[in-house]
Amino acid sequence: MEKILVHGGNKLQGSIKAHGSKNSILPLISASILASRNQVTIKNVPTALEDVSTITQLLKTLGIKVNTSEDNVTIQAEKFDSTEAPFELVSKMRASVTVLGPLLARKKYARVPLPGGCAIGSRPIDQHLKGLEALGAQFKIGHGVVEGFVPDQLRGTNVYLDIPSVGATQNILMAATLAKGITTIVNAACEPEIQDLANFLNQMGARIEGAGTPFITIEGVDFLRGIDYSIIPDRIEIGTYMIAAAITRGDVFIENAKSKHLTSLIVKMREMGITVLESDNGIHVSATDELKPIDIKTLPYPGFPTDLQSPMMVLQLAANGTSTLTETVFEDRFMHVEEFRRMGANIKINGQTALIEGGNPLSGTQVMATDLRAGAALVLAGLIAEGTTEVRELRHIDRGYIDLVGQLKSLGASIERTDIESHSFLQKESLL
Numbered sequence: 001m002e003k004i005l006v007h008g009g010n011k012l013q014g015s016i017k018a019h020g021s022k023n024s025i026l027p028l029i030s031a032s033i034l035a036s037r038n039q040v041t042i043k044n045v046p047t048a049l050e051d052v053s054t055i056t057q058l059l060k061t062l063g064i065k066v067n068t069s070e071d072n073v074t075i076q077a078e079k080f081d082s083t084e085a086p087f088e089l090v091s092k093m094r095a096s097v098t099v100l101g102p103l104l105a106r107k108k109y110a111r112v113p114l115p116g117g118c119a120i121g122s123r124p125i126d127q128h129l130k131g132l133e134a135l136g137a138q139f140k141i142g143h144g145v146v147e148g149f150v151p152d153q154l155r156g157t158n159v160y161l162d163i164p165s166v167g168a169t170q171n172i173l174m175a176a177t178l179a180k181g182i183t184t185i186v187n188a189a190c191e192p193e194i195q196d197l198a199n200f201l202n203q204m205g206a207r208i209e210g211a212g213t214p215f216i217t218i219e220g221v222d223f224l225r226g227i228d229y230s231i232i233p234d235r236i237e238i239g240t241y242m243i244a245a246a247i248t249r250g251d252v253f254i255e256n257a258k259s260k261h262l263t264s265l266i267v268k269m270r271e272m273g274i275t276v277l278e279s280d281n282g283i284h285v286s287a288t289d290e291l292k293p294i295d296i297k298t299l300p301y302p303g304f305p306t307d308l309q310s311p312m313m314v315l316q317l318a319a320n321g322t323s324t325l326t327e328t329v330f331e332d333r334f335m336h337v338e339e340f341r342r343m344g345a346n347i348k349i350n351g352q353t354a355l356i357e358g359g360n361p362l363s364g365t366q367v368m369a370t371d372l373r374a375g376a377a378l379v380l381a382g383l384i385a386e387g388t389t390e391v392r393e394l395r396h397i398d399r400g401y402i403d404l405v406g407q408l409k410s411l412g413a414s415i416e417r418t419d420i421e422s423h424s425f426l427q428k429e430s431l432l
């Protein structure tokens with residue numbers, strides 16, 4: 001078991017390169033199940049992430065050939081036999097459920113345990129099932145497992161989502177590519193990861209229009225074939241480093257960042273007095289002056305991303321005055337607040353809104369990552385805290401950040417990753 005030790009106070013300066021998007025690659029790997037001809041090669045893949053390893057293992061257990069080398073993944077799904085996803089893998093992450101649509105489309109049967117993922121709310125999959133049922137699938141749910149059948153064949157239809165769910169849009173979109181006739185998804189999610197998936201499927205031979213808007217139309221085709229494809233950069237990883245630069249009053253360039261995916265964050269950072277420069281090859285963030293407090297509400301894209309809610313709270317803690325942060329996407333995504341409070345943060349929760357009193361110094365202490373983004377946010381808080389912050393439960397961070405410690409260190413942070421047993425935090429800081 002390991003922990004991250006952050007010694008606060010250093011400004012971040014320099015340049016780093018963004019990796020490929022975790023939330024894009026996971027459904028794209030699932031979508032590769034649809035390629036009954038030729039091999040799929042995906043480039044710019046963050047292969048070192050735990051979640052990428054989980055989804056590739058999942059495909060391998062289905063009998064699909066998957067090879068990973070550097071930042072490329074090749075998938076050969078022309079022939080495979082199994083349609084049962086194992087609990088050990090599915091329980092590790094939410095995105096495993098995106099194999100459901102492709103398996104039903106390709107094999108007319110799938111057995112997938114209810115998915116895991118970050119503990120940030122109840123996270124049902126009713127919208128996934130509703131959409132797939134409208135296309136002609138039937139489901140039995142029991143003992144924590146979803147078993148899906150297609151008695152006849154998938155047929156195009158109109159699907160209205162009660163919530164613009166990212167995962168449900170992906171599952172329905174993938175299944176509809178091989179359905180007979182035309183499917184429309186109304187109130188579809190508009191996230192850049194949906195657009196990336198649709199571009200990928202279209203290059204494979206699918207006929208999808210409207211991805212990136214709430215109305216997606218899919219005309220079914222007989223088969224899809226493997227292609228070479230390069231995925232979009234990770235807007236949440238990029239946003240995390242943009243915030244890290246600003247809280248330390250640093251000056252950082254993030255190469256490969258696509259600013260059009262991060263408009264909500266960029267506008268809010270500018271309102272706080274932070275300089276954000278957008279260019280074709282990246283985003284430059286610098287901050288020198290006092291930061292102004294700000295009110296934020298998380299929303300589906302193009303609204304402010306819930307995945308940047310906990311890092312954003314650190315930026316609000318670094319501002320002078322009272323900010324608010326309202327979480328509207330997940331009902332239970334404030335677990336990190338208790339950990340921030342251990343560091344001396346003054347945050348009050350009223351329903352779905354956090355009231356953040358910024359401008360007071362944070363103090364380093366031992367904290368635990370409660371989910372993926374909360375883990376990264378605690379590391380950020382450590383960058384501006386007095387003394388040493390010790391972050392545990394790194395398995396969450398490893399799901400979604402490649403070498404967070406190395407990246408921050410290269411920008412000048414005083415940070416290390418070490419065994420839990422090595423030098424005790426309490427002895428080191430003489431807090432007892």
Ligand SMILES: CC(=O)N[C@H]1[C@@H](OP(=O)(O)OP(=O)(O)OC[C@H]2O[C@@H](n3ccc(=O)[nH]c3=O)[C@H](O)[C@@H]2O)O[C@H](CO)[C@@H](O)[C@@H]1O
Nearest residue numbers: 023094095123124125126127128163165166167307329330
């Ligand atoms: C692997 C991946 O890409 N994960 C992202 C994806 O998760 P995920 O695809 O799970 O998120 P959804 O967009 O589906 O969830 C949004 C909301 O809809 C609810 N809901 C969802 C499906 C459903 O059938 N019924 C239902 O009620 C959820 O409980 C949640 O409150 O989008 C989220 C919202 O941007 C991000 O935080 C996650 O990082």
Ligand SMILES: C=C(OP(=O)(O)O)C(=O)O
Nearest residue numbers: 093094095117118307373
């Ligand atoms: C919530 C996240 O991931 P997941 O949906 O896999 O839990 C995330 O990436 O912040």
